[in-house]
Structures are given as structure tokens and as C-alpha cells.
Amino acid sequence: MARQATGAAQRVAVATEALRDEKFNARRIELAEAALETLGELGFARTSLREIAQNSAFTHGVFHYYFSDKLDLICCCVRHYKAKCVTRYDEVVTTAQSRDELTNGFLAKLAATLQDEARMHRLWYDLRSQAMFEAAFRKDVLEIDKSLEAMIWRIASRYAELGGTKPASSPAALYALFDGLFQSALLRHLADDERAIPELLDEVRRLLPTIC
Amino acid sequence: MARQATGAAQRVAVATEALRDEKFNARRIELAEAALETLGELGFARTSLREIAQNSAFTHGVFHYYFSDKLDLICCCVRHYKAKCVTRYDEVVTTAQSRDELTNGFLAKLAATLQDEARMHRLWYDLRSQAMFEAAFRKDVLEIDKSLEAMIWRIASRYAELGGTKPASSPAALYALFDGLFQSALLRHLADDERAIPELLDEVRRLLPTIC
DNA sequence: ATTCATCCTTGACAAGTGTCAAGCTTCTGG
DNA sequence: CCAGAAGCTTGACACTTGTCAAGGATGAAT
Secondary structure: OHHHHHHHHHHHHHHHHHHHHHHHHHHHHHHHHHHHHHHHHHOOOOOOHHHHHHOOOOOHHHHHHHOOOHHHHHHHHHHHHHHHHOOOOHHHHHHOOOHHHHHHHHHHHHHHHHHHOHHHHHHHHHHHHHOOOOHHHHHHHHHHHHHHHHHHHHHHHHHHHHOOOOOOOOHHHHHHHHHHHHHHHHHHHHOOOOOHHHHHHHHHHHHHHHHO | OHHHHHHHHHHHHHHHHHHHHHHHHHHHHHHHHHHHHHHHHHOOOOOOHHHHHHOOOOOOOHHHHHOOOHHHHHHHHHHHHHHHHOOOOHHHHHHOOOHHHHHHHHHHHHHHHHHHOHHHHHHHHHHHHHHOOOHHHHHHHHHHHHHHHHHHHHHHHHHHHHOOOOOOOOHHHHHHHHHHHHHHHHHHHHOOOOOHHHHHHHHHHHHHHHHO
């Protein structure tokens, strides 16, 4: 009896703790999402905890209840950002039935994200640069970079498959190429260069058959 | 007579002013160089004027004698940085008499600069990211990016010429590819990945014949 | 209804920031 | 040699920063 009661109590305790953890984590993500807004607006260098709090429903003290310090918060942001972006093209990859369809779907998503999520993209490049100075970011950043490389590779593989060929480059080179082009287009787009997006699309359209 | 004297006096005045300007500019560059040291060490976000001054032979007040504000200083740094790096491979390009010679010379310089000047390179990526947030940097950054693209194009053109062919990609795509590969290798190198540099060299050696 | 842990706010702290004015030193032209 | 300009230092300013402790609100369990 006593043993059973204890066991039940323990199970309850474990369950409630798990629930608390879940709630705790949910709030962490909520705060991280709010932080991402401000980070995307101002960049890492100019973003303070107070500014983040002001653009959220909370006050600046909360962040020290949910995060050990500023680095912890930003690491959480980076990790959360990752989950949202590495699946961007997956639907196109799985549904496309021809090279043309895949190309058009890919280019459409590319143009859309460059247009609509420019602030998140520039934040990514900002944080990746920070990782070159701040060791605490490196692990997460390198992991995301690998995920993005895999994402590009899925597109290239499928493109090759639809033409009955094999990609002509390594995953690393392919990713470097797309990332470089995207980064350059993003900078030009943010500098109000209206040719940035169309020229990126042209370049990618021309490149796809030669490298995949 | 009066006219001549006035004319001579004016010439002298003009000359001395030019001299002063030159001295003034020399000091600006000296200060910018000191600033680059600290910026390369700490990154844009963590670098303060006092920190820069402490790592130099001057005190923090000087910077407001020579620069209107912090942005002005950093813009000067960026511009100065440019001049030093866009000619990095030019000697190799002009002296190489064969594809092998050019390849080996290029790869050697690539490895050397990644090893020895990693801090300057990460600063460049940092500042290029800053330009996505801070409009004041954009003009200079875009200009440097163009110069770097031209630098890569000189290598590719010469490589093609030495084999009697034409480069198979656009200058923009080629630069994006090399920049992406370099950036990724730099991050890995800074994360103490010893395979970063050799793998970059392998990748570039493999790529050169297929794209140039 | 009371108690107690959880969640969040508030206000304060020390340290650090860019900026600038006042004044010291050094150099230069007369 | 000396006056005045140029170059540089010093110290102060207003403000922002991350951090944290004290305490109020909230909600669940007894």
C-alpha cells in the first residue's frame, strides 16, 4: 500500500514537473520569438534586453527569470530560428514532378523569403558573423549551417533525379554558392536595389542545369 | 608686384594647407589601423572607442579630433581595409605562366591569409552584416564587394586564358561561390577545425577546372 | 480561506558608452 | 624668442547596458 501510494505520488510529481517544464519552455520560446523581432530590426550589436522587452508584452526583468543571461537568450533564439527555416523548400521538393516545376517552385519561394523575411535573413548572417568572435554561438551556428547545406542538397538531388543525373558538385560547394548568391542579393535588396531579386532568380535559373 | 606677392602667398598657403591635410589624413589612417586591430579582436558589437584607444598609443579623446563620430571612424577603417586586400592575388595572377602555377600560387595565398589574417576576415564579414542594418556602411561595403568580385574575376579569367578557354560562370556567381566557401572555412577554422583549410584547398582545386 | 510556490514587475546598482569642452603640450611661422 | 595654432589629454556629462534583489500579483493545493 505504502509502496503503491509512494509510486503514484512519484508519478504525479514527475508528471507535474514535466508540465511545469513544458510551460517554462513554452514561455522561453515566446520570449525568444519576441527577441527575434527586435534582433531582426536592430541587429545583434544594437539590441538590448530593455529594447526587446519594450517590443514585447513583458518587462525587462522576465528575461533573467527564463534565461541565465543575454547569451543564453540569443542562443535560444538561434536554435528556435533554425527549426523554422530548414524546411522552407521541402514541400516544393516533394511535390514537384519535373525540373521545371521544381525550378519554378524553388525560385518562387526564394523570391518570397528574400522579400518578406529579409530581416530574419540579415539576422542570421549577423549571428553567423558573431559566432566568429563569440565561441558560445559556434556550436549552434555550425549546426544550423549544416542543416541549411542539407536543405540545399535535397533540392539539388531532387533536381538531378528529375533529369536522371547526379549533382555535379559537393554539398559544401553547392551550399556555398547559393549562400553567397543569396547573401549578396539580400544586401543589395536591403540597399533598395530593385534588380537584386530578379537578377538572383536569373542567375539561379541559369546555374541549376549546369551544377545539378 | 602686389598681384605677384599675393599670388605667391596664396600658393604657399595652398601648399601648407595641402601638407596639413596630408598629415591629418596620415593620422586618420594610423588611428584607423589601430582601430582595425581591436575590431578584429572583438568584433563590431563589442568594440568601444576607449578599448580602441587603450590598444593604441593614444587616448580616447583623439578620435573625436580626427573623426566626426564612431561611424565615421569605422567607415574609414572599412575603406582602408579595402585597399590592402583587393590586390592579394594580383602578383600570382601576373606572374603565373601555367594553370598549375596559378592554382598553386592562388591556393598558397588563400591558405596563408586564412591562417594569418583570420581576424581581419571575420571583421569583414561582421561589417558586411552590419551594413544590412546600418545604411551608413552600405555604400563602402558594396564597393568593396565589387572590388573583391573583380579580384576573383581576374584570377578566373587568367586561369581560363592559360587553358585557352573562357570562364563558365558570371563574375557574380564565381565570387559568390568563392566567398561562400571562404566564409565557411573561416568559421570552421576559428572553431579550431583543423580540416577546414585543407578541405577548402581540395574543394577549390577540384572546382577551378570545372568553372573557369 | 489560507498558504505557498510560481511568475512577473519594479527599482536600483555598478560598469561602460559616445560625446564634448576645457586646458595642457608641442610645434611652427614670424 | 615668442605668440598662436595644432595636436592631444583629461575629466566630466548624460545616457544605456546587463544584472539582480526585493517584493507584489496570481493561481493552485490544502
